[in-house]
Amino acid sequence: MDAITLIQPQSIGDVLQAFKEYPEMGHILAGGTDLLPDLRKKKKEAPILIDIHHIPELQQINITGNFLEIGAAVTFAQIEEHPFVLEQIPMLTEAARSVGALPLQNSATWVGNLVQAMPAADGAIAALALEAELYIVSLQGSTWQKVETLFRAAGVSIIDPSQQLITKVRVPIPVVQWGTGWQRLGRRNALTLPILNCAVKLELERGTISKARIALGPVAPTPMRALQAENHLVGKQLDEKILQEAALLAQAESHPRSNVLRASAEYRKTVVPVLVKRALKTAWERAQ
Amino acid sequence: MNLTGTKQGCDYEGECGACTVLLDGKAIRSCLTPIANVEGREVLTIEGVSDGEILHPLQQAFIETGAVQCGFCTPGMILSALALLEQTPNPNSQQISQALEGNLCRCTGYVRIAQAVEQAAAQLRGEVSSPANQSTANLQPLGGNGLRSDSMEKVTGKAKYAEDYRFPHALQIKVGRSPYFHARIIKLDTEKAQKIPGVVKIITSADIPGENGFEIYSVAEPVLTKLGDNVRMLAAPIFLVVAGSAEIAEEALQAVDCEFQPLPHTFNMDEALSEHFPPIIGDSNILSSFEVKHGNLEGAFSNSEVVLETHYETAFLEHAALEREALVGYIDEEGRITVVGGNHQPHNQQRYIANALGMPIEKVRVITPYTGGSFGGKQDPWPFIAVALAVYHTHQPVRLIYSRQESFDASPKRHPYSVHYQMGASKNGKLSGVKVRINANTGGYDSGGYYIPNYALTAAGGAYRWQAVDGLARSVYTNGPKSGQFRGFGTSQSTFALECALDELSQKLEVDPLEFRLQNCLQDGQISFLGYPLAETLGYQNVLEEMKPYYKQFIRQTEEVNQQNSQSPLRQGVGLAGMWYRFGKGGSLRVEAHSELALDGHIVIYASAPDYGQGTQTAISQIAAETLGIKRDLVEFINADTAKVPNSDIQGASRALYFVGGAVHQTITTLKKAIFSVASELIDAPVETLTLEDAWVRMIEEPNRKVSLAAVAEEFERIGKSRRVREWFDLTDRVPLNQQVEYAPFFVTGAQLAEVQVDLETGFTQVLRMVAVHDVGKAANPTDAAGQIEGAMVMGLGAALMEEFIPGVTSGFSSYQIPTFGAMPEIKVILVEVPSRYGPFGVKGLGEAAMLPSTPAIINGICRTIGKRIYSIPATPEKVLKAILQG
Numbered sequence A: 001m002d003a004i005t006l007i008q009p010q011s012i013g014d015v016l017q018a019f020k021e022y023p024e025m026g027h028i029l030a031g032g033t034d035l036l037p038d039l040r041k042k043k044k045e046a047p048i049l050i051d052i053h054h055i056p057e058l059q060q061i062n063i064t065g066n067f068l069e070i071g072a073a074v075t076f077a078q079i080e081e082h083p084f085v086l087e088q089i090p091m092l093t094e095a096a097r098s099v100g101a102l103p104l105q106n107s108a109t110w111v112g113n114l115v116q117a118m119p120a121a122d123g124a125i126a127a128l129a130l131e132a133e134l135y136i137v138s139l140q141g142s143t144w145q146k147v148e149t150l151f152r153a154a155g156v157s158i159i160d161p162s163q164q165l166i167t168k169v170r171v172p173i174p175v176v177q178w179g180t181g182w183q184r185l186g187r188r189n190a191l192t193l194p195i196l197n198c199a200v201k202l203e204l205e206r207g208t209i210s211k212a213r214i215a216l217g218p219v220a221p222t223p224m225r226a227l228q229a230e231n232h233l234v235g236k237q238l239d240e241k242i243l244q245e246a247a248l249l250a251q252a253e254s255h256p257r258s259n260v261l262r263a264s265a266e267y268r269k270t271v272v273p274v275l276v277k278r279a280l281k282t283a284w285e286r287a288q
Numbered sequence B: 001m002n003l004t005g006t007k008q009g010c011d012y013e014g015e016c017g018a019c020t021v022l023l024d025g026k027a028i029r030s031c032l033t034p035i036a037n038v039e040g041r042e043v044l045t046i047e048g049v050s051d052g053e054i055l056h057p058l059q060q061a062f063i064e065t066g067a068v069q070c071g072f073c074t075p076g077m078i079l080s081a082l083a084l085l086e087q088t089p090n091p092n093s094q095q096i097s098q099a100l101e102g103n104l105c106r107c108t109g110y111v112r113i114a115q116a117v118e119q120a121a122a123q124l125r126g127e128v129s130s131p132a133n134q135s136t137a138n139l140q141p142l143g144g145n146g147l148r149s150d151s152m153e154k155v156t157g158k159a160k161y162a163e164d165y166r167f168p169h170a171l172q173i174k175v176g177r178s179p180y181f182h183a184r185i186i187k188l189d190t191e192k193a194q195k196i197p198g199v200v201k202i203i204t205s206a207d208i209p210g211e212n213g214f215e216i217y218s219v220a221e222p223v224l225t226k227l228g229d230n231v232r233m234l235a236a237p238i239f240l241v242v243a244g245s246a247e248i249a250e251e252a253l254q255a256v257d258c259e260f261q262p263l264p265h266t267f268n269m270d271e272a273l274s275e276h277f278p279p280i281i282g283d284s285n286i287l288s289s290f291e292v293k294h295g296n297l298e299g300a301f302s303n304s305e306v307v308l309e310t311h312y313e314t315a316f317l318e319h320a321a322l323e324r325e326a327l328v329g330y331i332d333e334e335g336r337i338t339v340v341g342g343n344h345q346p347h348n349q350q351r352y353i354a355n356a357l358g359m360p361i362e363k364v365r366v367i368t369p370y371t372g373g374s375f376g377g378k379q380d381p382w383p384f385i386a387v388a389l390a391v392y393h394t395h396q397p398v399r400l401i402y403s404r405q406e407s408f409d410a411s412p413k414r415h416p417y418s419v420h421y422q423m424g425a426s427k428n429g430k431l432s433g434v435k436v437r438i439n440a441n442t443g444g445y446d447s448g449g450y451y452i453p454n455y456a457l458t459a460a461g462g463a464y465r466w467q468a469v470d471g472l473a474r475s476v477y478t479n480g481p482k483s484g485q486f487r488g489f490g491t492s493q494s495t496f497a498l499e500c501a502l503d504e505l506s507q508k509l510e511v512d513p514l515e516f517r518l519q520n521c522l523q524d525g526q527i528s529f530l531g532y533p534l535a536e537t538l539g540y541q542n543v544l545e546e547m548k549p550y551y552k553q554f555i556r557q558t559e560e561v562n563q564q565n566s567q568s569p570l571r572q573g574v575g576l577a578g579m580w581y582r583f584g585k586g587g588s589l590r591v592e593a594h595s596e597l598a599l600d601g602h603i604v605i606y607a608s609a610p611d612y613g614q615g616t617q618t619a620i621s622q623i624a625a626e627t628l629g630i631k632r633d634l635v636e637f638i639n640a641d642t643a644k645v646p647n648s649d650i651q652g653a654s655r656a657l658y659f660v661g662g663a664v665h666q667t668i669t670t671l672k673k674a675i676f677s678v679a680s681e682l683i684d685a686p687v688e689t690l691t692l693e694d695a696w697v698r699m700i701e702e703p704n705r706k707v708s709l710a711a712v713a714e715e716f717e718r719i720g721k722s723r724r725v726r727e728w729f730d731l732t733d734r735v736p737l738n739q740q741v742e743y744a745p746f747f748v749t750g751a752q753l754a755e756v757q758v759d760l761e762t763g764f765t766q767v768l769r770m771v772a773v774h775d776v777g778k779a780a781n782p783t784d785a786a787g788q789i790e791g792a793m794v795m796g797l798g799a800a801l802m803e804e805f806i807p808g809v810t811s812g813f814s815s816y817q818i819p820t821f822g823a824m825p826e827i828k829v830i831l832v833e834v835p836s837r838y839g840p841f842g843v844k845g846l847g848e849a850a851m852l853p854s855t856p857a858i859i860n861g862i863c864r865t866i867g868k869r870i871y872s873i874p875a876t877p878e879k880v881l882k883a884i885l886q887g
């Protein structure tokens, strides 16, 4: 690594100031679990790291109105430990637990995981199914954006970490009956990228599905929603037949690639419906 | 800070956990944490865990349970466990798993680590009292669960591994390697690179004063490939840069002008053997071959009701020891070129170095430091020669530390096999004849692959009675990575194929797989697969009998579970496999060791049994203590330093206990006699009436008639008698000459059981429980023996389910998956003791053998669960599902 200056702003204002002072040279540093290896291998260059750990408001998990808000410096481990998350959104707890292993979860942040924009990032798959939104702050102003707009290509997000900061993620908490489900398959249980992962959210009204979200990775260059499967579920109850139909639709929508280290496209395609079914079932049961 | 406790096992990629520290009480990867980030926060490293001399209960428990082998993962493990226990005083097994899943351990199989955490937790909760004795010194000799003598330093982070040897101005070595799988070097110009400030020397083949090779260790493998010659694998070494810093060395690496003409390459043995493929080396791409033939095979087959024909394949495997190749070199106080690095036999490395430097052997010294795991990987002489060359040319201290990727690219792998069987049996389950053809992929270089066919074939027969045998094994060149030594050299692949084929055959015959093996089990004195009877006792029948109740219980329980959950996609099944393993092959039948009565009255052993985590340091000391009848804290073992100890020959093939232990037993016996004869004069009592107790020689009948060992030593000095004795353990005349050439006919046997659970919809397999029964002759240290077996089993599990090195693709721990904590099954180890005829106290070799049956037991378990056969490893979810879905 070449010489790197680390600056530690105390407020979001300080971050913006840093953006102004070091145009194109800075890079936001959150958990660092992805950034540091990238810098060492010179996959990325950043003479100035803007460490956001000292900004109190980025450390918080809040429940405000109908949203769960999670700050950019909050680690996966903190999400796992949060009782509200475990009770209301167990899929998010499970996804957080899937990231690498505990020592990584102790450093890595959800926001950082999203910005990496990897097609099977556990955090991204969960965020997609949860309809998460991101608060993006820059010198040009600030805005809420839907998580699906974040991913541009495999490993590329729309965020420019030298001039944009995501301060928090928020997840809408439905007022209706709802449930979530998580599935993940890897070659081993931990410290491994998924062969496939799947997150599901179901909202129910009067016993039938009013909204469904199914997110899958890595079955496309970016984290993917199985839109047809989602639509198919709306207005229905989850019986074996519907489950099967939705799973097959999701399968048809998936276009996974082969990876010699993990699995072939063919295998991934074969197990997509298995994971979708299991995640849907869990979500349905949890919604009851 | 000069702390040695925080280790590093991957390329700072967060993949191993060796670097774990606690930040505000939470376990984190220090390699992924910017230093500035920890300012003002509380950082705890292993050095801060104990309170001065008082160990933390976790450290204590790690020592007591035998959770420490090579110790490289230990600091990180303990810290992760500490973070857990501070938050969760009474963790369940799932919580323990979750907390430790991020820390890789390649040695222990995690079993004892889990036990250690539970034990420490109970103690911290005040449920069990703390063992009063904090010292590890006061230990029982043989057969007791003696604690390891080196664990104390490992749990406190004080143990010095090669990387921890620091010299103020050490130069760094970086290696210029081939970017091609197969290519001719057409240009090699180092001039520009040599001029970079800070570059001290660039070493090419022209700078090798002696042989550019490895003596008999590896045929036709140059240390550095010269201009105009061919590199035959990716990362084949071409030149060395020695520079003032790693960065400068790296820069020079790029500045060397090296051009290649790429040549066609293959990793596939059939292709390499086909007529169209140009020879990679020599004229046939066959490095060596070996045959065993006896009996009338045709007759045997024609009398068999069933003849099974089947084929199995295995993958390139990587040792993945947590410590990468790390060595330092310097000129010692006596002017010797000295290399410090983990190895299996310092005297062999010394010889290879002297040979390459064209120097007399006395001018070279090899020292064995604490070693963070080897499993055969650190037997490769290459890094030793490279370091010695750098010292030779610079006369300065040097360091060579492989990156993890380099370690994966350049270190020897396990030979992939392709095994073709025909085996016959009568309807009632009696084996008749066997025909087997094995090709072993030695990659681009020999690296010990020359001897592989012999090992491959021997293991392919098993401890079974065959009426006729026709076996042929060959070692085949390809452009894969060079294959070399790996725990159970050459035997685990054949064992996998044999035990799976036998399982297939038993299914065909519709006989019980355990009864089938019992029925055909080789008895002591019978003609073996090799064509003659064995020299050592064979406990296979005892092993199988011991296994029976567990086997029946597992079968019954899985059937029940499957019935209860008939709707679930999770299905369970049981697999069984046996093994025989020839220990002690590959070295001399005559082994030397010395012992000495030190002036202060303690006993010193001088021998060479490098301890890379498997516990020889302790076990050998125990043999000495047992022989003397004293406590182990009176015994010091100076191990594996060529300047201090005799050549006890190669440590591989699980030789240490049997051979080196045997030599130590001899020398100590002689020393004891000498001590008694001097003491008898001093206290005026006949030798037969004496006994040794603590540091005193006394009369048995009159305990007060005694003399201290120190006084005896003084007397030795006074009368001019040498306090040091040399002895040999010598089996040359016990083994007929014709059998010595090809085989050392000493075998251990064992069998294992695996209960697996397969997800029929995804193919994902979890191994739930395993039972291992092994004949160890005599368990010198049951804790260590069980620990070794558990570690080997989880390594075998890795080979069965997930491990596979793909040339050019696999580059580190993220792309080579070894089992994590969560993969660990519940393991039961049962030691069967059928004493050996010649080994000290009846011991046999053990360390490596235990992984042999694990892989086939798991694969057989999967096959019996899904009702289909898996013919190659690893059985990834994808492969298993494919088999399930096959019509």
Ligand code: FES
Binding pocket: B007, B008, B009, B010, B011, B012, B013, B014, B015, B016, B017, B018, B019, B020, B029, B030, B031, B032
């Ligand atoms: S060195 Fe930090 S995880 Fe391997």
Ligand code: FES
Binding pocket: B067, B068, B069, B070, B071, B072, B073, B074, B104, B105, B106, B107, B108, B322, B372, B373, B613
């Ligand atoms: S003891 Fe764990 S890696 Fe060696």
